Amino acid sequence: MHRCVFLDRDNTIIDNDDHLGDPSAVELFDDAADALRSLHDAGWLLVVVTNQSGVARGLFTEDDVHAVHAEIRRRLSDATGRDLIDHWYHSPWHPEGEVERFRGEHPTRKPEPGMLLEAAESHRIDLTASWMLGDQVRDIRAGQAAGCRTILLTMGGVSTMDDPQPNAIADSISAAAAVILSDGA
Numbered sequence: 001m002h003r004c005v006f007l008d009r010d011n012t013i014i015d016n017d018d019h020l021g022d023p024s025a026v027e028l029f030d031d032a033a034d035a036l037r038s039l040h041d042a043g044w045l046l047v048v049v050t051n052q053s054g055v056a057r058g059l060f061t062e063d064d065v066h067a068v069h070a071e072i073r074r075r076l077s078d079a080t081g082r083d084l085i086d087h088w089y090h091s092p093w094h095p096e097g098e099v100e101r102f103r104g105e106h107p108t109r110k111p112e113p114g115m116l117l118e119a120a121e122s123h124r125i126d127l128t129a130s131w132m133l134g135d136q137v138r139d140i141r142a143g144q145a146a147g148c149r150t151i152l153l154t155m156g157g158v159s160t161m162d163d164p165q166p167n168a169i170a171d172s173i174s175a176a177a178a179v180i181l182s183d184g185a
């Protein structure tokens with residue numbers, strides 16, 4: 001069984017507050033490559049789980065999501081010489097989507113834990129030995145629902161939560177990686 005760090009994408013790995021369908025607008029956080037490399041080198045599986053309701057809203061297509069992910073992958077690889085992210089999951093759904101095919105609630109849309117559960121099933125991940133990192137309450141709720149430990153990142157402006165609280169709060173992805181690496185698990 002693998003232990004995994006599940007990663008939100010926007011305001012976790014890349015500096016982005018908006019719906020992003022344009023690979024040329026990708027901006028990695030300065031410390032993202034080193035933080036992800038340190039986790040990868042310590043044996044953690046790295047899996048991105050990102051809500052991309054821009055697809056349901058008709059702002060961009062799933063091909064655009066894949067293009068953005070390819071660009072993030074390329075930037076991380078340029079910085080470290082390695083392919084750091086093991087698997088990529090996105091949820092294109094939204095209850096009020098313009099695109100009928102993706103309109104609705106869906107078990108993969110965070111705070112639902114569907115993407116984490118699907119990844120665990122497909123890649124033999126031990127959820128109770130794993131972590132979820134993200135900047136929104138819904139990221140923490142998804143991780144908790146999946147049985148993972150959680151770290152709230154403050155880059156999206158959220159710095160407190162009602163119970164159940166995250167296991168830790170960190171102001172950068174490198175600070176979050178340090179929490180995980182110092183845990184000794």
Ligand SMILES: [Mg+2]
Nearest residue numbers: 008010011135
């Ligand atoms: Mg986010």
